[in-house]
Amino acid sequence: MTGFLQDIGLSYELAVLVAKALGVAVVGAFGLLWTLLGIWIERKVAARFQDRVGPNRVGPFGLLQSIADAVKIILKEDIMNRHVDRWPYNLAPILSTLSVMLIWAVIPFTAAWVGADLNVGVLYLVAVGSLGTVAVIMAGWSSNNKYALISAFRAVAQLISYEVPMVISLLVPVMLAGSLSVQAIVKSQHIAYLFAVPMTVLIFLISGQAENGRGPFDLLEAESEIVAGFHIEYSGMKFGMFYVGEFLHAFTLSVLTALLFLGGWQGPLAEKIIPLGFVYLLLKSVFVYFVLIWVRMTLPRVRIDHLLNFNWKFLVPLSLINLLVVAFLWKLMPDTDQINSFADALGPTLVLFLANVVMFAGVAWWLREWARRDREHIEARRAVVAEPAEATAAAGD
Amino acid sequence: MTGIRDSAWEGDLEQLKGLVSERALTGETMVLNMGPQHPSTHGVLRLILELDGETIVNCTPDVGYLHTGIEKTFESKRYEQAVVLTDRMDYLNPLGNNLAYCLAVEKLTELDVPPRAQYLRVLLAELTRINSHLVWLGTHALDIGAMSVFLYCFREREKVLDIFEMVAGQRMMATYFRPGGLWRDVPEEFEPAVRDFLDYFPAKIDDYEKLLTENPLWRDRTQGIGYLSADDAVRLGCTGPTLRGSGVNWDIRKAIPYSSYDHFEFDVPLGQHGDVYDRYLIRIEEMRQSLRIVRQALDNLPSGPVRSNNRKYVPPPRSEIGHSMEALIHHFKLWTEGFRPPEGEVYVRVESPRGELGCFLASDGSPRPWRVHFRTPSFIHLSALPHMAKGHMIADLVGIVGSIDIVLGDCDR
Amino acid sequence: MILNEWVFVGLFFLLGPVLLVVPIALSKWLAPKRPTPIKQDAYECGAEPVGLAWKQFRAEYYIFALVFLVFDVELVFMFPWALAYNKLGLFALFEMVIFVLLLVVALVYTWRKGALEWS
Numbered sequence: 001m002t003g004f005l006q007d008i009g010l011s012y013e014l015a016v017l018v019a020k021a022l023g024v025a026v027v028g029a030f031g032l033l034w035t036l037l038g039i040w041i042e043r044k045v046a047a048r049f050q051d052r053v054g055p056n057r058v059g060p061f062g063l064l065q066s067i068a069d070a071v072k073i074i075l076k077e078d079i080m081n082r083h084v085d086r087w088p089y090n091l092a093p094i095l096s097t098l099s100v101m102l103i104w105a106v107i108p109f110t111a112a113w114v115g116a117d118l119n120v121g122v123l124y125l126v127a128v129g130s131l132g133t134v135a136v137i138m139a140g141w142s143s144n145n146k147y148a149l150i151s152a153f154r155a156v157a158q159l160i161s162y163e164v165p166m167v168i169s170l171l172v173p174v175m176l177a178g179s180l181s182v183q184a185i186v187k188s189q190h191i192a193y194l195f196a197v198p199m200t201v202l203i204f205l206i207s208g209q210a211e212n213g214r215g216p217f218d219l220l221e222a223e224s225e226i227v228a229g230f231h232i233e234y235s236g237m238k239f240g241m242f243y244v245g246e247f248l249h250a251f252t253l254s255v256l257t258a259l260l261f262l263g264g265w266q267g268p269l270a271e272k273i274i275p276l277g278f279v280y281l282l283l284k285s286v287f288v289y290f291v292l293i294w295v296r297m298t299l300p301r302v303r304i305d306h307l308l309n310f311n312w313k314f315l316v317p318l319s320l321i322n323l324l325v326v327a328f329l330w331k332l333m334p335d336t337d338q339i340n341s342f343a344d345a346l347g348p349t350l351v352l353f354l355a356n357v358v359m360f361a362g363v364a365w366w367l368r369e370w371a372r373r374d375r376e377h378i379e380a381r382r383a384v385v386a387e388p389a390e391a392t393a394a395a396g397d
Numbered sequence: 398m399t400g401i402r403d404s405a406w407e408g409d410l411e412q413l414k415g416l417v418s419e420r421a422l423t424g425e426t427m428v429l430n431m432g433p434q435h436p437s438t439h440g441v442l443r444l445i446l447e448l449d450g451e452t453i454v455n456c457t458p459d460v461g462y463l464h465t466g467i468e469k470t471f472e473s474k475r476y477e478q479a480v481v482l483t484d485r486m487d488y489l490n491p492l493g494n495n496l497a498y499c500l501a502v503e504k505l506t507e508l509d510v511p512p513r514a515q516y517l518r519v520l521l522a523e524l525t526r527i528n529s530h531l532v533w534l535g536t537h538a539l540d541i542g543a544m545s546v547f548l549y550c551f552r553e554r555e556k557v558l559d560i561f562e563m564v565a566g567q568r569m570m571a572t573y574f575r576p577g578g579l580w581r582d583v584p585e586e587f588e589p590a591v592r593d594f595l596d597y598f599p600a601k602i603d604d605y606e607k608l609l610t611e612n613p614l615w616r617d618r619t620q621g622i623g624y625l626s627a628d629d630a631v632r633l634g635c636t637g638p639t640l641r642g643s644g645v646n647w648d649i650r651k652a653i654p655y656s657s658y659d660h661f662e663f664d665v666p667l668g669q670h671g672d673v674y675d676r677y678l679i680r681i682e683e684m685r686q687s688l689r690i691v692r693q694a695l696d697n698l699p700s701g702p703v704r705s706n707n708r709k710y711v712p713p714p715r716s717e718i719g720h721s722m723e724a725l726i727h728h729f730k731l732w733t734e735g736f737r738p739p740e741g742e743v744y745v746r747v748e749s750p751r752g753e754l755g756c757f758l759a760s761d762g763s764p765r766p767w768r769v770h771f772r773t774p775s776f777i778h779l780s781a782l783p784h785m786a787k788g789h790m791i792a793d794l795v796g797i798v799g800s801i802d803i804v805l806g807d808c809d810r
Numbered sequence: 811m812i813l814n815e816w817v818f819v820g821l822f823f824l825l826g827p828v829l830l831v832v833p834i835a836l837s838k839w840l841a842p843k844r845p846t847p848i849k850q851d852a853y854e855c856g857a858e859p860v861g862l863a864w865k866q867f868r869a870e871y872y873i874f875a876l877v878f879l880v881f882d883v884e885l886v887f888m889f890p891w892a893l894a895y896n897k898l899g900l901f902a903l904f905e906m907v908i909f910v911l912l913l914v915v916a917l918v919y920t921w922r923k924g925a926l927e928w929s
Contacts, residue, residue, distance in 0.1 A: 016814065017821075024821045028829045050548040074837045082850040094830045101829070105822040116818035123889055124819075145852045146429050146863045150451065150791070157871040160878040167885045175892040215542060216614060224437035224540040224795050232853055237837035241830065300614045301542025303792045304451065308874060312926045316881070316917065320910055327895065331903050371613070425866055434856035443857060450868025 027104050027115055035244050036066040038251055041286070042293060049297040070240070078236035085142035092139035093234065093241035099131035100248040107255060108183040110265045110277030121182040122174055125256065126167055129211070132249060133159040136213075136220060139242070140230035151220050151229030154304055158219060161311045162210035168319040169204040172197050172326055173260045186264035190345040193261045196352040197326060199359050201261045203319045205292070208253040210307070212246070215296035219304055251289055258284035322359065329355050416457045417447040426454055433462045437540045437795040440805030442779070444798075446791070453794060456786040458779050464809040471769035475735035476502055476576060479766065484570035486771065487807035489529040492521050492561075493749045495574035497771070500655060501745040501756040502576040506710050506738045514578035514703040515657040520591070520694040521564070521573065522656075522747075523687040527598070528557040529750035529802075530680050530687075534605060537677070537799035541618050546608055553601050556594050563587055577711040578704030588695060595692055602684055610678070619674035623785040623797035626671055633781040636774055637752025638679045639801050643671035649748040656747075660697075661690045673793075673800040680802075683750075710736045735764030751775055751802050775808035873925050884913055 010018065040055065040063060047054025055062030080089075106121045108114035118124050133155060140152020174180055176196065177188035194201055210217040221229035231242045258264060262284045265277030302310070329351055339345050420426045432443040441462035447455035467486055471479050483498045484491035496518055503510060510518075535550030558568040564583050565571035573580050609615045625635065630643040640647055648665040650658040666682035668675030705711045708723075712731040717724035740762045746755040752774030761767040778801040785797050852859045891898075891906055920926055 017817070020814075020818045020821050021825060023818065024825045025829070028822075028826060032829065050545045051552055052548060074833060075840055076837070077842050077844065078837060079845075079849055081852045082847075083852060094827055094834070097830050098826050101826045102819075102822055105819050115822070116815040118815055118819065141864075143852075144863045146427060146854065146859070149863045149867070153450075153867060153871045157874040160882075161874055164878060164881045164885070167882075168888075171885075171888055171892040174889065175895045178893065178896040180889070180893055215544070218542065219792075222542065222792070224542065225792050227435060227853070227855070236841055237834045240837075241834065297545045298608070299543065300538065300609070300612065300618060301792075302614055303618060303790065305790075306614075306617050309926065312874075312877070312917070313921070317914070320914065324907060324910060327903055327906060330895070331900055427865060427867075430854045430857035430859070432855050432857075443855070450870055452868075 023115055024105075028101055031101055031104050031248060032244065034251070035247050036070065037063075038289075039066045039069075039247055042247070042289070045290060045293050046297055049294065073240040073243075074237055076236040078238060080235075081144060081233045083144040084233065085144065088138040088142035089233075090238070092135045092142065093231075093238045093245070095138065096132055096135035096245035097241050097248065099128055099135060100245060100252050102128040102131070103252050103256075106182055107259065108186055108264060109281060110274045111271050112274050113278065114183055117181055117183045120180050122170055122180045122185070125182070126163075126170065130160075130163060132211075132245070133163075135245070136230050139234070143230070143233035145233050147226040147228070148230050148232050150226050151232075154219050155213075155230065157304065157308055158217065159211060159213070161308055162207040162217075162315075164207075165203050165311065165315040165319040166207035166211060168316070168323055169200045169207065170260070171323055172200040175327060175330065182259055182264075186259055186266060188339070189263040189266060190339060190342045191349045192263040192266075194263075196349045197261075197322075197356060198353075199318075199322050199356050199363075200326070201257065203315060203322065204261070205253075205257060205288075207311075207315060207319075208257070209292060209295070210311070212249045212253055214246075214250050214292070216299035216301050217307060218296075218301060219307065222301055250292065251285065254285040254288035254292060255281070257288045262288070318363065325355055325359060326352060416445055417455050420447075420449075420454070425449075431791075431794070432459075437536075437798065438805075439536060439798065439803055442798075442803070442805055442808075444782075444794070446794075448791070451790045451792070453786050453789055453791065456783045456794070458782055460776070460779060460805070460808055462809070463805040465806075467810045468769055468771065471766055473765065475764045476738065476766060477731070477735060479769070480575060481570075481572050484572050485806065486810050487749065487751070487754070487773065487775070487804050488569060489532050489804055490525055490749050490751070490754075490807075491569060491571050492518075492525040492573060493529075493747060493754060494771075495572060496522055496656065497745060497747045497749070497754050497756040498758075498769075499574045499576050500747065501743050501758040502738070504743045504745055505741060505758055505760055506576070506736070508577045508707055508710050509705050510578050510656070511702045511705065512657065512699045513582075513701045516660075516694045516698050517579060517583060517703065518574060518656050519658060519661065520691050520698075521561075521571075523690045523694070524557050524560060524591075524594075526687045526750045527684050528554055528561075530684050531557070533680060533750070533799070533802045534677075537796070537802075538609060540795040540799045541615065543609065543615070546605060549601070549604065553598060556597065560587070560590050560594065563590060575704070575711075577707065578702070582703045588698075591691065591695055595688060595695075598688060599685070602681065606681060610681070616674065618792075618796060619677060619800075620672055621670070622673045622789060622793045623800055624670070624672050625781065625785055629784060630671065630781075633784065634777045635752065635781055635801075636777070637748065637750070638676050638683065639752060639774075639778055639781070641665065642668035642676035642679055642800075644669050649746055649753055653746065655745070661693050663687075663690050673796050676800045710738075737762055737764055746772070749774060751804070751807065752778065771810060773807045773810065775803040775805070779803055779808055877920050877925060880916055881913065884909070 043065070044054040044062075055065035058064040058068045103125055105115045106118050106124055108117065136155040136159065137152050140148045140155060143149075173185050173193055176193060177185040179185060179188070213220040219225075219229075221231065226232075231239055234242060258281055264284075265281040267277065267280035270277035270280055330348070333348050333351060335344070339348065417428055418426065427448045429446045429448055430443060431446050432438040433441040438444065443459040443462060445455075445457040445459060446453055465485070467482050470482055474482065480495055480498060483494035487494050502508070531550040531554040535547040535554075538546035538550075561571045561573075562568045564587060565573040565580065625633075625639070625643050627643040627645050630640045630645060635643075636647065636649075644667055646665060646667055649655070650663075651665055663686045664682075666679045666686070668679050708727045710731075713721070713724040713727050718728050738760045740760055742757070742759045744755060744757045746753050748754075753772065754774060755772030757768075757770040757772065758766055759768040782798065782801065785801075786794050789797065852863065887909070888906070891902065895902060
């Protein structure tokens, strides 16, 4: 590409710049287009969970539904509350989607396709990802609406709290790979980290789901409580931006999980046939996304205080313990900095896996104890409920 | 703050004096309207909330947004015509409303109801209870964020509505009960359809329970929320599952049996803790008990007529008109003028899915009721809402509103 | 080379917003605009809002933000540690144990103080 641009008479620097700009356009446009398809997939899957059909009117299998929605939302009137604080109000939707798009800058799609293989990639992900939180708070505050305000305050507590376990769990793949570069982390996974550190994956997914504010952590936009939360005063395309941003956030979480823990683009022949890696990455991401939808469709919403308790009293301590256990074992094993093949990785993976099994067993035992006490509690209730009752005039006639 | 004048709103705050505390007037707490256009107020209920952070300091229900003047409309309808109106009040319990009204008319006119009609009434009233509880469970779960349960419940409700359509030709506003019995006998497909449902439904209740009853998130969200002591429940006039959730054994079907409920065997589930979770368990169990009653009614369904033969109040069947002069006269009289019940007042109560549904009927001897009043559980329970909601969070409020199972059509009439 | 990578990110920062502003601008151009005073009121379930939304609010959420700040600042220090972990000796582990212990002490302190309770 650069060569071609040089041929038509651009200087080297300019050619690089133009090529990179085109890369940005491609990645960005891909992100937005993928949203159209991704939302269709999500709606179809959710529909199946709920025993419905899902979109099936526009185009074959309803495939064009998202496009119809996009056209509709662009043609919709943008109704703006006249009391809003204009600057943050108008910036928030853009920032919300931008924060995800910026993440896509460092995602290695295949062995060769990567926008920017930053040597501080993971740090960059964390930094850019938290811009989304700022967008939510900006939107909630500037809307000058009480529901949006409540949502913004919830965002303050929820989104930033869950960043702690998420970042701690991100340390684990960094440590195992010895690099902050996402591409290097993918390449170091001769065996996917999922098998070595399943506990970390679980913590990452739970806290990531909470970061995205998706069910069961959808308190920010709990429609039955605070109607639509922070984007209640948005309509038309500005609302559309939030919608796109929310979807991309959730999907990007799946992509990151696939990259950091499922081996990313790695798979049979992925090094030789470059585009194949892209297919692998997409399949893995969609699988993770499917699991997340599953969770979302099954569980009721948590309450803000329960949410924070769960984070600070369970998830954060657990993620710290997890980190130390992995670090300890990693140091005990010889030659962990010399893993260059599947065979090298087998031993350490096995050891870590066993350690994780022990950890899971411990957590499960603890949760079981807790649940057992709870269940006795329920059974005690049930006994009363099922008791045959004679008609008495206790309430007075 | 980009030059915003907030003086324009100060006047409104003055109007709220008495409903909110002093702290709201100084701006220390927030006054928030929840409803009428809100996804989880089950219709058009407006709650004026005073919030301290997310905690509810004061909660004032503001009803009347769905007021349709049904009670007044009764006064210009003849007794038989007015049955149609009853469906429209509590639109989740149409046949239960029919029943309350018909029982009131029958008590006023001392009309007999054949046993087959009584059994069918019980059967259909219990199916209506299941229908109503399904909508309640779906919306209650949806309020607390469990989206899928909502759609599962509506899937099962379809089957009940199909049965209603089969017998009455209408899915929601069946208007199937008439003074003196039923509109007509049930069709042949009715029994197999109900039996199908009886076989199909219990497994589905288990499914809901699997999704919710032992789910830690669900329990966290419902246990200990919206506590109502037995004393308070009685004092506030609560009835139905809301009362029984607090452990008071009071079910009109058992206490003052009507429409042959004393022929059936069923248990009345009782709660112990008076919280949202107990009310949930009770309604789930009630669905099972309703199935029991339906099964018994179907097994022991007597044969015979489904409408009284008292020609003073009940029009003769179409077939009689052709060969009986008397029948023709009755037909003509009853359909042009209506019947004239004796003067007097009656009050009849039935156990609706929500609680005690009372029908007060005053007659001045004319073909139209002089006054009809319904004592509806939704209205009474709504007045107990502030008592339960104070001190909880907004997220709990929607759970509590769900747990008292209000229908605004029932409340506003 | 490294600089080149950052050029890409920089371009993303510049071009990304453009990609996102295009649909909004398109919408501004195509969509109807018929504002009325009632339409432009803040949404409060159909009733007229009482007072502005920008007012005093409980500090509970803010306390969690403070606790977060403590953790987040410390987490930044853990990244270089994790990055260089393979090259460091066993002492790195003990250093981190001590560091994490300090964090845990902070967590236990806030817990005991009741800052993690919802009042």
